Amino acid sequence: MSVHDIPATDQESRPGEAVRRHTVRREAASGPARRRLSDLPGWLLAGTAVLLLLAVWEAIVRAFSVSEFLFPAPTRVVQALVEGFGNGTFGKHSLVTLQEIIYGFAIAVVVGLLVAVWVSSSRLAEKTLLPIIVVLQTVPKVALAPLFLVWFGFGMESKVLATALIAFFPVLVNATLGFNSTSVEQINMMKSFGATRLQILARLRLPSALPSIMAGLDMAVVLSVIGAVVAEFVGSQAGLGYLILASNTSLDVATMFGVLVVLSVIGLILHYIVVFLGRRLTFWSEENRGRNVAP
Amino acid sequence: MTTTVMRFDHVVKKYGGSTLAIDDFDLEIGDGEFVSIVGPSGCGKSTLLKLVMGLEPLSGGAISYSADARSVSAMTGMVFQQPLLLPWHTVLDNVLVPSSLQSRAQRKADQGWARELIEMLGLEEFAASHPYQLSGGMQQRVGIARALLHDPRILLMDEPFGALDAMTRDQLTMDLLRIWETDRKTVLFITHSISEAVLLSDRVVVLTPRPGRIADTIDIDLPRPRTLATINTPEFGEHARRIRQVLDGTEAVTS
Numbered sequence: 001m002s003v004h005d006i007p008a009t010d011q012e013s014r015p016g017e018a019v020r021r022h023t024v025r026r027e028a029a030s031g032p033a034r035r036r037l038s039d040l041p042g043w044l045l046a047g048t049a050v051l052l053l054l055a056v057w058e059a060i061v062r063a064f065s066v067s068e069f070l071f072p073a074p075t076r077v078v079q080a081l082v083e084g085f086g087n088g089t090f091g092k093h094s095l096v097t098l099q100e101i102i103y104g105f106a107i108a109v110v111v112g113l114l115v116a117v118w119v120s121s122s123r124l125a126e127k128t129l130l131p132i133i134v135v136l137q138t139v140p141k142v143a144l145a146p147l148f149l150v151w152f153g154f155g156m157e158s159k160v161l162a163t164a165l166i167a168f169f170p171v172l173v174n175a176t177l178g179f180n181s182t183s184v185e186q187i188n189m190m191k192s193f194g195a196t197r198l199q200i201l202a203r204l205r206l207p208s209a210l211p212s213i214m215a216g217l218d219m220a221v222v223l224s225v226i227g228a229v230v231a232e233f234v235g236s237q238a239g240l241g242y243l244i245l246a247s248n249t250s251l252d253v254a255t256m257f258g259v260l261v262v263l264s265v266i267g268l269i270l271h272y273i274v275v276f277l278g279r280r281l282t283f284w285s286e287e288n289r290g291r292n293v294a295p
Numbered sequence: 296m297t298t299t300v301m302r303f304d305h306v307v308k309k310y311g312g313s314t315l316a317i318d319d320f321d322l323e324i325g326d327g328e329f330v331s332i333v334g335p336s337g338c339g340k341s342t343l344l345k346l347v348m349g350l351e352p353l354s355g356g357a358i359s360y361s362a363d364a365r366s367v368s369a370m371t372g373m374v375f376q377q378p379l380l381l382p383w384h385t386v387l388d389n390v391l392v393p394s395s396l397q398s399r400a401q402r403k404a405d406q407g408w409a410r411e412l413i414e415m416l417g418l419e420e421f422a423a424s425h426p427y428q429l430s431g432g433m434q435q436r437v438g439i440a441r442a443l444l445h446d447p448r449i450l451l452m453d454e455p456f457g458a459l460d461a462m463t464r465d466q467l468t469m470d471l472l473r474i475w476e477t478d479r480k481t482v483l484f485i486t487h488s489i490s491e492a493v494l495l496s497d498r499v500v501v502l503t504p505r506p507g508r509i510a511d512t513i514d515i516d517l518p519r520p521r522t523l524a525t526i527n528t529p530e531f532g533e534h535a536r537r538i539r540q541v542l543d544g545t546e547a548v549t550s
Binding site: 186204284 | 396426
């Protein structure tokens with residue numbers, strides 16, 4: 001309960017508005033709290049929304065008998081998925097693309113972190129390399145995919161490297177930011193207890209940078225999926241990107257949608273692996289403190 | 296006077312070539328002596344400790360100190376204004392940071408002593424907690440335990456209670472007195488609180504602001520052990536008034 005009097009002196013006196021005494025009284029609400037739809041768990045609400053959307057899609061396709069070559073119904077897409085995985089084509093092509101994504105992502109992470117360490121621990125490297133990197137970042141990397149095809153051939157190498165190039169920049173930029181975010185006081189503290197440069201890097205700057213690094217990895221993993229598919233579009237004999245092009249030429253739109261679903265699932269799983277790892281590793285960060293994720 | 300442990304020999308510190316932060320700072324600290332440096336903010340008090348630890352280069356003069364220890368970094372223990380704990384480590388691991396920087400074996404050997412320190416500072420229940428689960432006062436206690444891990448002969452404290460509320464401050468001041476009484480380390484204590492300086496110290500050095508010069512050195516001959524009740528004695532008030540007078544004098548000069 002609180003009582004609040006508005007002092008008359010604080011009020012601008014306007015004609016026709018006399019100053020009166022106001023009283024505010026607050027009490028605990030009586031009766032049970034009202035249940036709202038938004039009190040339900042998020043996954044349930046989002047899941048229901050998706051199911052509703054699919055139902056509407058299905059209904060529209062059936063009601064207006066939309067051509068399967070333009071827009072296949074969800075049931076038709078599911079059918080294509082079952083067929084695709086049944087005869088092994090989806091599995092085979094998924095494995096190729098997944099390999100490209102993971103190899104490309106791994107190269108991007110290793111190289112990105114190494115360059116970030118270099119840039120953030122050498123004033124000279126920072127001054128010469130960082131401007132170059134910032135400029136290079138604005139180059140649309142996917143536009144280089146045809147060049148990679150010429151350099152590294154039609155095989156998996158060109159796709160892995162194109163993926164790595166696209167995923168490299170968010171890793172580098174976020175890791176550099178993270179490494180540079182360590183406070184001078186913390187570094188002085190470590191020095192006062194006799195820490196070497198390497199120890200400061202391994203035991204202070206690297207863990208301090210982890211929240212930022214994990215944010216970079218999350219961006220990179222999503223970009224890796226895009227990179228692999230685009231690289232396959234440019235020229236390939238296998239992979240989900242190749243499958244999209246192939247089913248497009250044969251007007252098998254249901255299979256195309258099926259591939260989209262597979263790609264989304266791959267992206268989602270990789271994203272959640274990174275998020276899960278991130279929460280595990282940075283349980284102490286301000287963002288994660290409330291989550292109860294301490295090991 | 297006992298043997299000299301730390302000597303400041305006409306120390307000068309300039310920033311950016313011209314701005315004088317510390318000028319002609321000359322001081323000798325004896326073994327087991329508790330010396331406070333008091334001064335208004337911006338007088339370069341904290342700079343002195345950075346110079347001692349080699350975190351900033353000197354512009355002139357010299358600083359030397361000697362003590363028995365197993366390594367150079369184990370000679371001194373430093374407590375900072377902020378707790379500066381590593382958030383991903385538990386309380387125990389934070390206290391053990393100085394040892395873990397030496398070797399894995401050293402870290403293992405010091406574990407028992409670290410637990411003792413944690414207990415001495417009243418944190419035994421929180422040994423496995425992480426810093427973000429602790430209050431500011433508790434975090435600073437961890438910082439003090441960490442500084443004591445090597446059992447250094449020299450303790451450097453940079454306004455360690457400056458960021459705490461008044462009650463926590465009193466508690467930690469008394470804890471520090473208690474710990475210091477057990478094995479009289481040489482302490483160089485930086486503060487802007489006159490009463491804190493008088494209560495803790497054998498000697499108080501008053502610094503002038505911009506540039507930091509020694510305005511006066513005041514011996515505090517209050518009997519030990521001291522308690523919070525010491526603050527209410529007329530002798531305490533007399534010392535505090537002296538220091539206040541010197542400080543007021545320095546401000547009059549600059550304004």
